[in-house]
Amino acid sequence: MNIAHDPWVWIGGLLTICIFSFLYKDNPFYKFAEHLFVGVANGYFLTFTVHRVLIPNLFTPLFREGRLFFILPLMVGMLYVMRFIPRVSWLVRIPIAITIGYYTGLVIPATVQADIIRQIQGTILTQQNFVAWNAGSAGIIWQAILFIGVVCTLSYFYFSREHKGVLGVTSRIGIIFIMIGFGAAFGYTVMARVSLLIGRFQFIIGPWLGIID
Amino acid sequence: MIYILFSGIFALAPPTGVKAYDTPNDRGDAITVEWLLSPDDNMIEGYEIYRSEKGKEYELVGFIGAGRTTYEDQTETGTEYTYKVAALYDSERSYSEPSPVARSEPQWFDKESVNLLIGVIVFCLIILYFIDQARRGKRLQIRKISGLDAVDEAVGRATEMGRPILYSMGIGLVDYIATIASFNILGEIAKKTGQYETPLIVPTSNPVVYTVAREIVKESYSTIGRPDLFDTDKVYFVTDSQFAYAAAVDGVMLREKPAANFFIGYFKAESLIMAETGASTGAIQIAGTDQITQLPFFVTACDFTLIGEELYAASAYISKEPLLLGAIKGEDLGKIVILSVLVVASLVGLLTKFPVLNIFR
Numbered sequence: 001m002n003i004a005h006d007p008w009v010w011i012g013g014l015l016t017i018c019i020f021s022f023l024y025k026d027n028p029f030y031k032f033a034e035h036l037f038v039g040v041a042n043g044y045f046l047t048f049t050v051h052r053v054l055i056p057n058l059f060t061p062l063f064r065e066g067r068l069f070f071i072l073p074l075m076v077g078m079l080y081v082m083r084f085i086p087r088v089s090w091l092v093r094i095p096i097a098i099t100i101g102y103y104t105g106l107v108i109p110a111t112v113q114a115d116i117i118r119q120i121q122g123t124i125l126t127q128q129n130f131v132a133w134n135a136g137s138a139g140i141i142w143q144a145i146l147f148i149g150v151v152c153t154l155s156y157f158y159f160s161r162e163h164k165g166v167l168g169v170t171s172r173i174g175i176i177f178i179m180i181g182f183g184a185a186f187g188y189t190v191m192a193r194v195s196l197l198i199g200r201f202q203f204i205i206g207p208w209l210g211i212i213d
Numbered sequence: 214m215i216y217i218l219f220s221g222i223f224a225l226a227p228p229t230g231v232k233a234y235d236t237p238n239d240r241g242d243a244i245t246v247e248w249l250l251s252p253d254d255n256m257i258e259g260y261e262i263y264r265s266e267k268g269k270e271y272e273l274v275g276f277i278g279a280g281r282t283t284y285e286d287q288t289e290t291g292t293e294y295t296y297k298v299a300a301l302y303d304s305e306r307s308y309s310e311p312s313p314v315a316r317s318e319p320q321w322f323d324k325e326s327v328n329l330l331i332g333v334i335v336f337c338l339i340i341l342y343f344i345d346q347a348r349r350g351k352r353l354q355i356r357k358i359s360g361l362d363a364v365d366e367a368v369g370r371a372t373e374m375g376r377p378i379l380y381s382m383g384i385g386l387v388d389y390i391a392t393i394a395s396f397n398i399l400g401e402i403a404k405k406t407g408q409y410e411t412p413l414i415v416p417t418s419n420p421v422v423y424t425v426a427r428e429i430v431k432e433s434y435s436t437i438g439r440p441d442l443f444d445t446d447k448v449y450f451v452t453d454s455q456f457a458y459a460a461a462v463d464g465v466m467l468r469e470k471p472a473a474n475f476f477i478g479y480f481k482a483e484s485l486i487m488a489e490t491g492a493s494t495g496a497i498q499i500a501g502t503d504q505i506t507q508l509p510f511f512v513t514a515c516d517f518t519l520i521g522e523e524l525y526a527a528s529a530y531i532s533k534e535p536l537l538l539g540a541i542k543g544e545d546l547g548k549i550v551i552l553s554v555l556v557v558a559s560l561v562g563l564l565t566k567f568p569v570l571n572i573f574r
Contacts, residue, residue, distance in 0.1 A: 026467040034460040041454030103388025121573040126562030157522045160545040162356045186509035
């Protein structure tokens with residue numbers, strides 16, 4: 001056994017145990033680790049924002065390079081602070097509206113391109129897509145399953161009518177496809193989480209306690 | 214000896230006609246270099262692209278295989294460059310004449326996305342049409358969304374037990390569609406909790422999301438005539454860090470013991486951590502996200518889950534707002550269009566040799 005002498009490894013190990021103690025129940029050790037985690041994260045976030053966002057994107061162009069145009073985003077950003085002044089707190093809605101409007105405009109074309117056009121392209125029953133499965137003559141079967149899955153899943157998300165009759169059948173098939181997809185995603189993600197847990201245990205019995213090399 | 218003889222006789226022909234121009238339809242950070250193939254293209258390894266900035270020495274910026282005639286170079290906006298292209302064979306290089314000066318500038322309009330713009334405009338017009346119909350009083354039917362009925366049950370239960378309700382929007386930024394949908398649902402839940410004077414706790418993980426959430430809750434309480442219920446300590450920013458946020462929300466669930474937990478918005482790996490903790494406290498849990506990888510966890514750990522677009526429809530269903538109802542109706546029409554396109558394009562793809570996939574590039 002070769003226990004670590006580095007105090008930072010000890011801190012990391014003890015904090016890991018503090019967080020794991022939550023599995024028993026809420027306790028002062030967990031509370032301590034939780035508050036420390038939130039505090040450190042906020043400190044890091046604040047420093048990161050100043051050094052990686054404000055200085056390069058605002059202060060440098062405005063005050064060092066003299067690009068006066070940057071006064072505009074500075075003023076809009078300052079309106080966020082107005083909520084601390086009750087009489088003019090309504091001004092905070094201006095930067096909120098600008099931010100949401102800007103981001104929505106930015107997101108919609110990308111979403112249409114990636115989530116609609118590309119998905120349609122990949123679903124169409126055509127020779128090129130059959131070949132893309134790289135499964136020989138079975139490619140047409142996989143593509144047909146994909147096609148049925150997409151059509152039925154889309155019908156599940158049709159909200160204008162109750163799911164009865166034909167729509168009821170297709171939407172039921174759709175939810176089966178959805179649940180199969182969830183099952184696959186669940187297994188995959190659980191596997192990844194278990195791997196994270198193993199990594200933490202390896203840290204405890206390796207670098208910290210030195211039970212394994 | 215053979216090599217010396219060969220290299221003495223063989224003079225590698227350079228590529229010719231090198232031109233450089235601002236890459237069109239971009240944000241001004243690229244220059245496209247084009248050239249005519251070297252006559253020895255069939256035997257060379259490829260082409261090296263050299264760049265000179267404002268008369269400085271040429272430096273190697275890229276390599277591309279034989280048979281290729283274009284290269285896109287990442288550049289500084291507004292800086293002037295000239296380019297040379299060298300045919301490369303073994304260690305021999307044959308340089309072209311320099312290109313004329315080129316510089317990259319951002320374009321205001323991406324002409325390649327015109328079809329996308331038209332599609333979005335048409336889609337918006339359809340939605341506006343339905344919004345107009347809803348405002349004129351036309352009844353727009355939306356099917357019942359299972360899980361939403363539980364909202365009233367959850368609020369009622371919390372009221373009876375005298376415990377608060379927790380509403381988490383996850384770790385999404387304000388631009389995420391799931392976060393925007395979550396704002397709508399938050400507004401409605403805030404109204405319901407306000408009517409019963411049930412405390413609503415909203416821990417957020419992003420400063421902008423926090424600001425918006427705060428305004429929404431405040432506005433909702435004002436709408437029902439109870440602005441006095443708004444408590445600044447109940448809607449708060451926790452941290453931007455994903456797992457620190459999860460740890461803090463877990464702490465809130467164990468200490469404040471909310472009777473109902475809403476996890477509605479954009480979630481990543483923290484989803485299961487929070488939903489499992491909530492389930493262990495016995496709270497009724499309603500979740501909704503468009504993150505496919507997290508939905509399985511919500512399905513297993515929560516009582517009701519809004520799957521994907523149900524999240525967006527939910528806000529319309531519970532609010533009955535013409536704006537939202539119109540949007541859902543427009544989206545449904547969009548789905549019919551997509552289904553029609555899929556069927557027609559598949560028929561064309563199966564029955565003809567028309568390259569139907571190229572339409573969607």
